[in-house]
Amino acid sequence: MLDARPLEAARRRLDVTLRELWASYFALGGSCSLLQVGNHLAGTAQISSHQHDVLVHALNERFLDRDMDHPVEYSRP
Amino acid sequence: MSESQSVGQPDKQFDALVRTVVTASTDLGEALTTIAEMGRTGIDGCAAASLTLIEGGRPTTVASTEGVAPTLDQVQYDAGTGPCLEAVRTKTTVRIASLAAEDRWAGFGEAAAALGIHSSLSVPLPLPEGTGGGLNLYGEETGAFEEDDERLGALFASYAAAVIANVAAYRSAQELAEHLQKAMESRSAIEQAKGILIARQQCTADDAFDILRRASQRENRKLRDIAEEMVRRAQQGG
Numbered sequence: 001m002l003d004a005r006p007l008e009a010a011r012r013r014l015d016v017t018l019r020e021l022w023a024s025y026f027a028l029g030g031s032c033s034l035l036q037v038g039n040h041l042a043g044t045a046q047i048s049s050h051q052h053d054v055l056v057h058a059l060n061e062r063f064l065d066r067d068m069d070h071p072v073e074y075s076r077p
Numbered sequence: 078m079s080e081s082q083s084v085g086q087p088d089k090q091f092d093a094l095v096r097t098v099v100t101a102s103t104d105l106g107e108a109l110t111t112i113a114e115m116g117r118t119g120i121d122g123c124a125a126a127s128l129t130l131i132e133g134g135r136p137t138t139v140a141s142t143e144g145v146a147p148t149l150d151q152v153q154y155d156a157g158t159g160p161c162l163e164a165v166r167t168k169t170t171v172r173i174a175s176l177a178a179e180d181r182w183a184g185f186g187e188a189a190a191a192l193g194i195h196s197s198l199s200v201p202l203p204l205p206e207g208t209g210g211g212l213n214l215y216g217e218e219t220g221a222f223e224e225d226d227e228r229l230g231a232l233f234a235s236y237a238a239a240v241i242a243n244v245a246a247y248r249s250a251q252e253l254a255e256h257l258q259k260a261m262e263s264r265s266a267i268e269q270a271k272g273i274l275i276a277r278q279q280c281t282a283d284d285a286f287d288i289l290r291r292a293s294q295r296e297n298r299k300l301r302d303i304a305e306e307m308v309r310r311a312q313q314g315g
Contacts, residue, residue, distance in 0.1 A: 027259070057293070060294070
């Protein structure tokens with residue numbers, strides 16, 4: 001069971017909209033829809049662990065822009 | 078006076094107006110100037126016309142016919158009051174038969190008279206909340222505008238608002254397309270790098286992403302940059 005709560009917390013901390021986050025995720029090759037990603041973050045549905053990690057990386061790259069070294073954990077090390 | 082008499086050749090006029098609305102893409106000024114020009118020629122007694130747009134609380138004349146309209150608009154902006162600003166603020170049409178006899182806006186009647194303008198018709202543009210605008214029609218004669226002209230003015234104002242909304246939608250669609258273009262370029266580079274890794278390491282696509290992601294993490298560089306570099310090197314036989 002993947003825990004998306006840290007991702008949602010990170011999204012809020014970064015102050016990015018779901019749409020903006022999804023756009024970054026899509027640019028990294030993510031293949032889930034905006035709705036699926038939204039449901040995953042809300043905890044109402046799950047995406048695969050790989051898609052979860054693409055989403056984590058989209059968040060971490062935004063943290064990198066603020067000189068923060070990958071604070072969100074990946075499901076796979 | 079019937080509507081067809083007051084607008085001259087209504088069919089041709091409105092064909093041209095619809096064309097202006099439909100084809101307006103990026104050049105807001107040009108499309109609105111066409112509408113101001115049509116307002117002047119289409120409404121009897123109108124000597125000069127202009128369009129005011131209020132963004133961030135600041136009014137500016139975005140289009141006008143040749144002549145006194147921009148000067149008279151500016152007199153209102155400087156004073157912070159006047160028939161046009163009143164129409165925008167109250168969202169109602171303001172028709173003044175005699176500017177000289179009007180004492181609501183100190184000095185405006187005199188300024189207008191000095192430029193040969195004695196009456197006005199100001200129509201608010203039906204724009205979304207947060208923005209405002211008005212169509213300003215100025216007449217040389219006292220009582221140049223009649224009740225019928227208010228309806229015509231409202232029609233021109235609606236077209237102007239449609240043009241403004243179209244341009245805004247076009248610009249945001251263009252922005253979206255640009256973002257999508259960038260995202261597709263990024264995806265393409267990452268997919269190519271994953272292909273290279275799959276061939277070299279006989280791994281899955283997900284594993285290939287993890288390899289790129291770990292490199293990005295280790296080197297504190299964007300995954301896209303790492304992917305692009307990998308593709309470049311592969312092309313050079315590296």
